[in-house]
Amino acid sequence: MILHMPGTAPALLSKTALADRADTLLPEYREIIGSIPPEAGFGGIWESEMLLFYAAAKPYAPKQILESGRARGKSTLILALCFPESxxxxxxxxxxxENAAAAEAKLKPCSNVELLYGDSRQVLPERLQASDAVLIDGPKDFRALKLALDLLRTGKPCAVFVHDFPPNSPQRKFVDRNWPNAFFGDDPLFQRFQNLDNERDPRPNPQRRYGIFVCLTPRLPSPYWQLRMKLLLGGRS
Ligand SMILES: C[S@@+](CC[C@H](N)C(=O)[O-])C[C@H]1O[C@@H](n2cnc3c(N)ncnc32)[C@H](O)[C@@H]1O
Structure with missing residues (x-):
């Protein structure tokens, strides 16, 4: 079991530890995603961003990973191949x-994947187990943060990644103000991994847009009710 002090970021999930681990894992990750045909142009989470999730969750060897927002299943397939034991x-x-059918076809060979339909704000809390890693890429914005908060308050997740926290967005400002241990995928420490996306995106001069993750570490930075109240008030404080 991996222990850490309440209110502190576990050392495994500091951004420097994550960047170092991503460096180490890069060769095996590159090999894993090499078996997936590139699907640039359909959106979804970029490979360099998924590397960060891989590097964050791998040391916890999670028995289960919860994903919210599958679309065409690009991120789901990366999870299935990176975590064959989960x-x-x-x-x-x-x-x-039509994305739903595309994802079902893509993921059919993956026996470790369970595809569900529904609102993850209802489904994820029901399915959450101790030490799960969580990836939220829909719903977005404050709805995603509320879902993350509801999961984290249980003390069960080992890490929660939420996609789409671009600079100056209200949800990012909220995390900046209220979540001191959180960090973001556009940190300069992680920029070197974007080479992976050049390799995976065969389009000439692609207009690549990064959704940008926030990584929320397991312990809430302040009491649940305080954060919940601030979110209820529109995330302005
Ligand atoms: C950006 S796409 C996901 C892309 C996917 N993660 C990938 O990397 O390929 C967002 C998806 O989240 C779904 N979504 C939005 N709100 C949701 C909710 N409350 N529960 C489950 N899925 C939701 C949308 O229908 C959409 O398909």
Missing amino acids: RIVSVEYDRQS
Whole structure:
């Protein structure tokens, strides 16, 4: 079991530890994603961003990984291949989109993946187990933060990554003000890993947009009710 003091970032999840581990894991990660046909142009989380999730969760050897927001299943497939010993529970809201069928076809060979449809704000709290790693890429913004907060208050997750925290966004400002141990995927420490995306994106002059993760470490920085109240008030404080 990996222990850490309440209110402090566990050493394993500091941004420098994460960058060092990503360096070490890069060769094996590159090999794993090399078996996945590139699908640039359809959106989804970039490979360099998924490397950070891999490096964050791997030392915890999570039995289960919860994913919220699957779309075409690009991130789901990376999780399935990077964590073959983990159960990947992936929840998608939109069953009707053509993305749903594309993801089902893509993930059919992956016996460690469970594909669910529904609102993850309801499903994830029901499925959360001790030491799960969590990846949220829909819902977005404050809805995603509220979901992360509801999961973290249980003390169960080993790490929660939430996508789409660009600079100056209200959700990022909220984390900057209230979550001192959180860090973001656009930290200069992580920029070197974006070479991976050049390799995976065959388009000439791609207009690549990074959603940018926030990594929320296991312990809440202040009492749940305080953070919840601030979110209820629109995240302005
Ligand atoms: C950006 S896409 C996910 C891309 C995917 N993670 C990837 O990297 O390939 C966001 C997805 O989240 C889904 N979504 C939005 N709100 C949701 C919710 N409350 N529960 C589950 N899925 C949700 C949307 O339907 C959409 O398919």
